[in-house]
Amino acid sequence: MLDQLMKLPMCKGLSQGEATELASIARESQAKKGTVLFAQGAHGDSILVVLEGQIEVSMSGQTLAQVGEGSVLGEMSLLGEGGKRTATATVLSDARLLEIDAARFQELLKTSHLAALKVVANLAQVMSKRLLAMNEKLIEGNKGKKEELADFQKILSNWSF
Amino acid sequence: MTSAEATAHYFKKAARIMDVGERIETLLAAPLREVKVQVSIELDNGEIRTFDGYRVQHDNSRGPMKGGLRYHPEVDSDEVLSLASLMTWKTAVVNLPFGGAKGGIRVDPIGLSSKELERLTRKFVDQIQDIIGPTRDIPAPDVNTNPQVMAWIMDQYSKYHGHSPAVVTGKPIDLYGSRGREAATGRGLLYIAREIARDVGLPVKGTRFAVQGFGNVGSHAARLVHEDGGIIVAVSDVNGGVKNPKGLDVPALFDHARKTGSVKGFGGGVPCGSEELLTCDCDVLIPAALGSVLTRSVAAEVRAKIILEGANAPCTPEADEVFEKKGVLVVPDILANAGGVTVSYFEWVQNLQHVTWDEDRVNTELEKLMREAYERVANISRTRKLPLRTSAYVLAIGRVGKATVLRGI
Numbered sequence: 001m002l003d004q005l006m007k008l009p010m011c012k013g014l015s016q017g018e019a020t021e022l023a024s025i026a027r028e029s030q031a032k033k034g035t036v037l038f039a040q041g042a043h044g045d046s047i048l049v050v051l052e053g054q055i056e057v058s059m060s061g062q063t064l065a066q067v068g069e070g071s072v073l074g075e076m077s078l079l080g081e082g083g084k085r086t087a088t089a090t091v092l093s094d095a096r097l098l099e100i101d102a103a104r105f106q107e108l109l110k111t112s113h114l115a116a117l118k119v120v121a122n123l124a125q126v127m128s129k130r131l132l133a134m135n136e137k138l139i140e141g142n143k144g145k146k147e148e149l150a151d152f153q154k155i156l157s158n159w160s161f
Numbered sequence: 162m163t164s165a166e167a168t169a170h171y172f173k174k175a176a177r178i179m180d181v182g183e184r185i186e187t188l189l190a191a192p193l194r195e196v197k198v199q200v201s202i203e204l205d206n207g208e209i210r211t212f213d214g215y216r217v218q219h220d221n222s223r224g225p226m227k228g229g230l231r232y233h234p235e236v237d238s239d240e241v242l243s244l245a246s247l248m249t250w251k252t253a254v255v256n257l258p259f260g261g262a263k264g265g266i267r268v269d270p271i272g273l274s275s276k277e278l279e280r281l282t283r284k285f286v287d288q289i290q291d292i293i294g295p296t297r298d299i300p301a302p303d304v305n306t307n308p309q310v311m312a313w314i315m316d317q318y319s320k321y322h323g324h325s326p327a328v329v330t331g332k333p334i335d336l337y338g339s340r341g342r343e344a345a346t347g348r349g350l351l352y353i354a355r356e357i358a359r360d361v362g363l364p365v366k367g368t369r370f371a372v373q374g375f376g377n378v379g380s381h382a383a384r385l386v387h388e389d390g391g392i393i394v395a396v397s398d399v400n401g402g403v404k405n406p407k408g409l410d411v412p413a414l415f416d417h418a419r420k421t422g423s424v425k426g427f428g429g430g431v432p433c434g435s436e437e438l439l440t441c442d443c444d445v446l447i448p449a450a451l452g453s454v455l456t457r458s459v460a461a462e463v464r465a466k467i468i469l470e471g472a473n474a475p476c477t478p479e480a481d482e483v484f485e486k487k488g489v490l491v492v493p494d495i496l497a498n499a500g501g502v503t504v505s506y507f508e509w510v511q512n513l514q515h516v517t518w519d520e521d522r523v524n525t526e527l528e529k530l531m532r533e534a535y536e537r538v539a540n541i542s543r544t545r546k547l548p549l550r551t552s553a554y555v556l557a558i559g560r561v562g563k564a565t566v567l568r569g570i
Contacts, residue, residue, distance in 0.1 A: 149570065152185050156562050159179060159541075159555065 001028060001098065004051055010072060010122045018115035025104040029097050037089040037097070038074070044085045045102045048073040053095025059087045066092065075123055077102040164452035164474035165243035171478070171493075172246065175554030178547065181562070188570070189561060192242055193226075193260075194218040198288040200266060202280045204273075214285045216264035218298055219245035222564035225296050226262035227252055227330075227502060229303025230310075232278075236265035247473065248502070250557035251495040255534045257506045262298050264289070270305045282310050286317035293318065295327035295513065301505050302331040312336050327512035330505035339508035341523035342501075347381025348524060349500015350447060350469050351389060352531040353492055357467060360539060361490070363444060366390030371404075371443040371465065373397050373435060374450030375424050378471045378498065380415070382447055387411035394443050396424050397435040398450075404441055405430030440464060448475035449498075455480040463489065470494040485548055493550035495557065496538055503530050 005011055005026070006019050014022065028051070031037060037048060040059060050071045057065045057073070064087060067073070073089050078100065108116035162170065169190065176186045194217070201211040215238055218226045228248040241263045249261030266285060270278060292298060302311055311332045318328045326337035334340065341348070351365075358364050370391050372383045375398040383393050393411055395404035400423040403409065410429045417427045425432070439446065439455060440462040448454055449471025455463070460480035468484065468491045470476065476484070476491060484491050507523055518526075541552035 148182060148184060149566065152181055152562065153566055155179055155181055156559055156566070159559055 001026075001051065004070070005049070005098065008049060008070060008072060009126055010075065010119050012122050013118050014115055018118065021108075021113070022100070022115045022119065025108065026098050026100045029099060031091045031095045031097060033091055033094050035091045037091065038085045040085055040088045042085050044074050044077045044083065047075050047078050047100045047102065047105075048089070049098040049100070051096040051098055053097075054092040055095060056090045056092050057087050058090065075126070078105050078123065079120065162478055164477075165240050167453075167474050167478050168243045168247045168250075171550060171554050172250070172558070175551050175558055178545075178551060179555060179558060181558070185562070188565070189220075189558060190246065192217050192219045192245060193221055194292070195238060195242065196289060196292060197238065198285070200281060200285050200288065202277065202284055204277055212281065213267040214264070214288065215241045215266075216289050216292065216298070216300075217241045217245040217262060218292070219261040219263075220249040220561060220565075221260040221297075222561055222568055223253060223260050224258035225260065225294075226298040227257070227259040227505065228262035228264070228298075228301065230263075230300040230306050230314075231265040231303035232268050232270040232281075232305040232310075233265060234267060234269040236267045241265055244473070247495065249561060250554060251499050251502060252506075253557035253560040254495050254538065254553050255499045255503050255530050256560065257503060257530075259299075259502075259506065262300075263303075264300060265303070278310070279313055282313045283317040286314050290318055290321045293328060294322065295325055295509070299327065299505075299509060300329050301502070307331075308333040308338060311338075327509050330508040332508070337508075337512050339504055339511055339523060340518065340520040341527070342504045342508060343377065344381040344385070345504035345523075345527065346378045346471065346498050346501035347383075347449075348385055348527060349503065349531050350378070350382045350449075350471055350497055351385040352500070352528050353469060353497050353535055354386065354391075354445065355389070356532055356535040356539075357469075357490065357492060361467070363467075364390075367392065368445060369394045369406075369408075369443040370445045370447060371395040371438050371441050372447045372449060372471075373402075373438050373454065373475075374448070374472065375418060376449070378501075379447065379449035380418070382449060382471060383411060384415065391445075395430075395433050395438045395441050397433060397438045398424050399435075401425030402433040402435055402438050403427045403430040404433035404438065406442065445469060447471045451475070453477050457483055460484055460487075463487075466490065468492065470497045473498065481548075481550065491548065491550060493553050496534055496549070496553045499534065500527055500531060503527055 002019055002023055050069055054066055054068050196216045198214045199211050200214045203209055228245055245261050245263035252259040311329045314329045315326055319325045332338040354365055368391050370386050370393050372379045375396055383396055387393050392408035394406055396402055403424055414427050418424050439459055443465050445467045446465035447469045452474040455476040457479040460483035470493055473494045511518055537556055538549055538553045541555055542549050
């Protein structure tokens with residue numbers, strides 16, 4: 001479990017000892033195929049790390065992704081912004097998971113625990129990358145709209161009426 | 162495929178050849194406004210009856226919307242919408258400053274007295290007077306409506322908005338109607354026949370024509386083609402028809418039709434059924450009666466080299482493909498029978514300017530617009546190697562598209 005934990009992007013830079021401390025607030029669990037780990041709209045108070053198996057992430061009935069070993073679900077809850085789950089996670093094949101309780105993680109953070117601070121810094125990096133990608137997507141999306149009209153104008157002039 | 166579905170089919174075919182994209186396609190196909198009203202009147206016997214009335218306004222990017230108003234027991238919103246879009250493309254092909262609309266009342270007018278029809282028409286105007294008008298939407302005669310109905314519309318509309326002859330076209334000559342309006346569609350067909358004759362080297366003079374339908378369109382087309390030296394080898398109407406491979410005596414045929422109400426039984430030829438006419442030996446076929454008469458199987462038997470669509474949608478899309486393979490030239494309805502709406506436009510212009518044109522001027526201007534439209538369509542057909550119908554839709558989509566983009570989406 002420790003090895004798998006240390007391989008996660010959010011645990012980048014953690015020493016063996018720090019990882020062990022993080023593991024101490026984590027709980028390993030098993031989930032059978034078909035289990036709903038959490039549902040969209042439900043209150044989220046923990047982060048889930050997939051150690052084994054396949055999980056489907058869906059939003060309003062539409063599949064967003066299928067994730068496997070090493071993937072992290074619900075990391076926002078660690079930052080105290082848990083709130084409601086934005087998607088539903090369903091187990092596709094029997095899975096082994098690691099659950100980190102958000103409240104206990106917050107306690108570590110309050111005492112300036114190095115492991116917790118490193119995890120937060122890593123999560124911030126992951127999220128800033130996602131934000132960048134989202135921005136690009138948004139710009140791309142707007143460009144697409146403008147081009148649709150421009151393309152039509154081009155077509156009209158190409159056909160020369 | 163119904164004739165309503167056919168319009169959408171041809172539009173899509175052209176839009177995809179132009180590759181305008183799905184969203185632009187949706188934007189151009191969707192109607193601006195669909196209105197349904199309940200028209201209640203008291204019949205002569207004191208009974209109260211309620212009828213469904215429709216007006217669909219398809220597109221106004223090129224100007225006020227224009228289209229007929231029909232009284233028919235099978236009128237429904239799908240049919241009216243499709244015909245409204247057909248008007249958008251038709252007015253665009255002839256480059257009139259109009260958009261497209263269509264309307265109707267679901268009623269069998271045969272069962273109504275003249276007084277009941279008048280009440281129905283006036284009541285309908287009461288309910289749509291705020292969405293029609295000389296700068297909004299200008300109705301015209303269609304199936305089972307005539308100049309008298311248009312006169313009632315003008316009168317009723319004017320009670321709300323003041324003297325407004327330009328609110329409707331196809332009015333009686335004595336009440337702001339235009340000279341040349343009655344024969345306009347038939348005359349437009351003749352002008353197109355002349356143009357295509359020049360293109361394929363088959364002058365109207367001496368060419369054999371068969372005309373299905375002897376109403377407002379077919380009768381004038383036959384008369385004018387005959388006057389131009391064409392040979393009318395067959396005509397038919399709802400009651401029957403007549404053919405003569407050497408050519409019918411058209412003035413005598415008109416006398417016969419005036420006396421008996423039909424071309425059936427005319428002595429100058431042998432009887433010929435309406436369907437038989439479509440496959441008779443001729444050079445040019447003018448279907449000027451109903452829609453969907455030329456199906457895939459009939460099309461395979463057609464011997465004409467050129468088809469001028471006098472009616473709306475006489476060829477099914479399947480028949481259209483057969484003709485394309487056989488190399489038969491089909492001049493599509495949105496070009497061939499656009500003479501009617503073109504002279505309607507002239508009527509509107511005269512009404513707005515408070516002037517009256519003589520018939521020569523009407524015909525000269527009509528010839529100019531029909532010729533220009535044909536040249537544009539034929540040019541697209543030549544350069545892009547497309548059938549005339551697709552080319553006409555391409556031209557229409559281009560013109561409507563340009564106006565839409567210039568105004569701003």
